[in-house]
Amino acid sequence: MANVMDVRSALAASDELGQRISVRGWVRSRRDSKAGISFVAVNDGSCLANIQAVVPATLANYEKDVLQLSSGCAVIISGVLTVSEGKGQALEIQADAVEVVGWVDEPESYPISKKRHTFEYLRSVAHLRPRTNTFGAITRVRTVLANAIHNYFFAQGFQWINTPLITASDCEGAGELFRVSTLDLANLPRAENGAIDFAQDFFGAQSYLTVSGQLNVEAFCLAMSKVYTFGPTFRAENSNTSRHLAEFWMVEPEIAFADLNDDAALAEDFLKHVCRVLLEQCSADLEFFAEFIDKQAIERLQHVAARNFERMDYSEAVHVLQNCGKSFQFPVQWGLDLQSEHERYLCEEHVKAPLIVMNYPKDIKAFYMRQNDDGKTVAAMDVLAPGIGEIIGGSQREERLDRLDARMQEMNIVGDLWWYRDLRRYGTVPHAGFGLGFERLLNYVTGMENIRDVIPFPRVPKSAPF
RNA sequence: UCCGCCUUAGCUCAGUCGGUAGAGCAAUUGACUGUUAAUCAAUGGGUCGCUGGUUCGAGCCCAGCAGGCGGAGCCA
Numbered sequence: 001m002a003n004v005m006d007v008r009s010a011l012a013a014s015d016e017l018g019q020r021i022s023v024r025g026w027v028r029s030r031r032d033s034k035a036g037i038s039f040v041a042v043n044d045g046s047c048l049a050n051i052q053a054v055v056p057a058t059l060a061n062y063e064k065d066v067l068q069l070s071s072g073c074a075v076i077i078s079g080v081l082t083v084s085e086g087k088g089q090a091l092e093i094q095a096d097a098v099e100v101v102g103w104v105d106e107p108e109s110y111p112i113s114k115k116r117h118t119f120e121y122l123r124s125v126a127h128l129r130p131r132t133n134t135f136g137a138i139t140r141v142r143t144v145l146a147n148a149i150h151n152y153f154f155a156q157g158f159q160w161i162n163t164p165l166i167t168a169s170d171c172e173g174a175g176e177l178f179r180v181s182t183l184d185l186a187n188l189p190r191a192e193n194g195a196i197d198f199a200q201d202f203f204g205a206q207s208y209l210t211v212s213g214q215l216n217v218e219a220f221c222l223a224m225s226k227v228y229t230f231g232p233t234f235r236a237e238n239s240n241t242s243r244h245l246a247e248f249w250m251v252e253p254e255i256a257f258a259d260l261n262d263d264a265a266l267a268e269d270f271l272k273h274v275c276r277v278l279l280e281q282c283s284a285d286l287e288f289f290a291e292f293i294d295k296q297a298i299e300r301l302q303h304v305a306a307r308n309f310e311r312m313d314y315s316e317a318v319h320v321l322q323n324c325g326k327s328f329q330f331p332v333q334w335g336l337d338l339q340s341e342h343e344r345y346l347c348e349e350h351v352k353a354p355l356i357v358m359n360y361p362k363d364i365k366a367f368y369m370r371q372n373d374d375g376k377t378v379a380a381m382d383v384l385a386p387g388i389g390e391i392i393g394g395s396q397r398e399e400r401l402d403r404l405d406a407r408m409q410e411m412n413i414v415g416d417l418w419w420y421r422d423l424r425r426y427g428t429v430p431h432a433g434f435g436l437g438f439e440r441l442l443n444y445v446t447g448m449e450n451i452r453d454v455i456p457f458p459r460v461p462k463s464a465p466f
Numbered sequence: 467u468c469c470g471c472c473u474u475a476g477c478u479c480a481g482u483c484g485g486u487a488g489a490g491c492a493a494u495u496g497a498c499u500g501u502u503a504a505u506c507a508a509u510g511g512g513u514c515g516c517u518g519g520u521u522c523g524a525g526c527c528c529a530g531c532a533g534g535c536g537g538a539g540c541c542a
Contacts, residue, residue: 437542
């Protein structure tokens with residue numbers, strides 16, 4: 001085999017012209033010319049573009065192999081990298097060897113045909129959809145975005161905390177929990193009162209998959225100052241929407257000696273940074289999204305990167321909504337949570353930009369959020385993005401033990417949070433953080449509409465087939 | 467969980483009044499061409515989601531179930 005290159009490198013390798021190389025990948029299409037050549041388009045996932053191999057009919061296995069190639073076949077093609085005589089591409093390979101590594105059984109029923117498919121259909125062949133242009137592009141953007149997130153925090157001196165996926169705490173926040181157990185479901189151990197005896201379970205207590213790493217990451221925040229978690233989280237809620245997954249990835253930074261304004265500033269700087277990185281490093285894939293998925297894809301990123309986010313108190317948001325002259329399906333009243341339609345109006349029509357709404361009524365927010373001096377609100381914020389709604393939710397945390405205890409009592413929080421309380425007993429300090437749904441951000445930056453299409457294998461109620 | 471819509475060829479969809487099934491694309495074969503989601507021609511391809519009911523007769527009407535999609539709620 002000659003010098004093996006991935007397609008991305010080969011197409012960028014003008015300095016390798018005239019050299020013999022090999023590329024390895026999967027056939028996207030084959031076009032035969034009776035001039036005695038076939039054109040084979042090969043993609044290996046390294047970039048959006050295919051490389052075109054020009055295969056002469058004089059190859060020994062031309063009839064036997066090359067003329068049998070169909071979409072999806074795995075091949076290794078070797079030949080000299082040359083300037084293309086055709087118009088669709090700058091470079092191509094003049095093939096002198098074609099090795100078919102894997103054939104496609106029954107090309108007629110190969111699920112990924114050259115024609116465009118609906119995303120709904122592609123979800124039913126999730127094991128093969130990475131072979132499409134769209135899912136290749138999503139996968140590359142996902143990788144660059146994950147890297148940009150880690151790199152941003154690393155450059156800012158944050159520590160990456162690998163918070164546990166299994167938890168015995170059932171009050172991490174909102175959300176139904178998936179139970180984790182090794183008990184025999186057909187023969188559950190019982191205590192004397194008939195209740196299931198979880199003391200005999202693996203962890204000696206009821207345990208669950210985490211719905212958030214926040215409480216754990218706070219512990220590291222109050223030692224390492226700037227920390228974040230980035231990993232999978234699980235919600236057993238029966239949510240059937242294009243914005244919810246039962247298993248999704250979440251980014252949760254937490255900063256010490258910080259208040260809500262610091263938190264909002266971090267969220268804005270963070271989002272601007274990752275958008276800039278995508279614009280720099282994913283230009284070909286973003287152009288693809290702009291052409292085939294969402295015309296606004298690139299402008300939106302430029303807009304986020306360039307423009308200052310608007311900020312508005314919840315009370316002001318309510319005032320704006322009540323006086324905008326629009327009628328909403330759900331009521332707008334101080335004390336009620338903002339509905340999707342309200343959030344969308346605010347960021348899409350009122351400010352026409354990302355918007356940070358701050359200081360919500362305490363009764364609609366979580367127990368750990370810091371109570372403001374007005375006695376009515378807590379230091380919570382939501383970052384609302386046009387077209388997608390809430391993309392970040394965060395808050396300054398209640399660092400005063402007496403206030404935290406009072407709030408937990410008021411809200412009837414039961415469960416063993418002694419260690420979380422300890423953080424307020426030993427060197428407590430104002431701190432704040434937020435949670436960002438990774439797939440929601442991916443939806444936002446690619447213009448994809450359904451969250452099930454930006455994660456490799458989506459898990460939603462009644463469906464985890466792959 | 468609630469509301470609405472959908473389920474017919476590998477894919478996307480038609481299917482009239484209830485009378486035994488149709489197109490485009492894909493696939494296969496051939497023609498043609500430094501081709502570009504090539505083009506042209508021919509050919510093959512169906513348990514009409516499942517179960518039951520009404521009917522002489524059901525893709526079509528009725529009931530139940532399953533699955534999918536969109537929206538809402540919950541949230542990230």
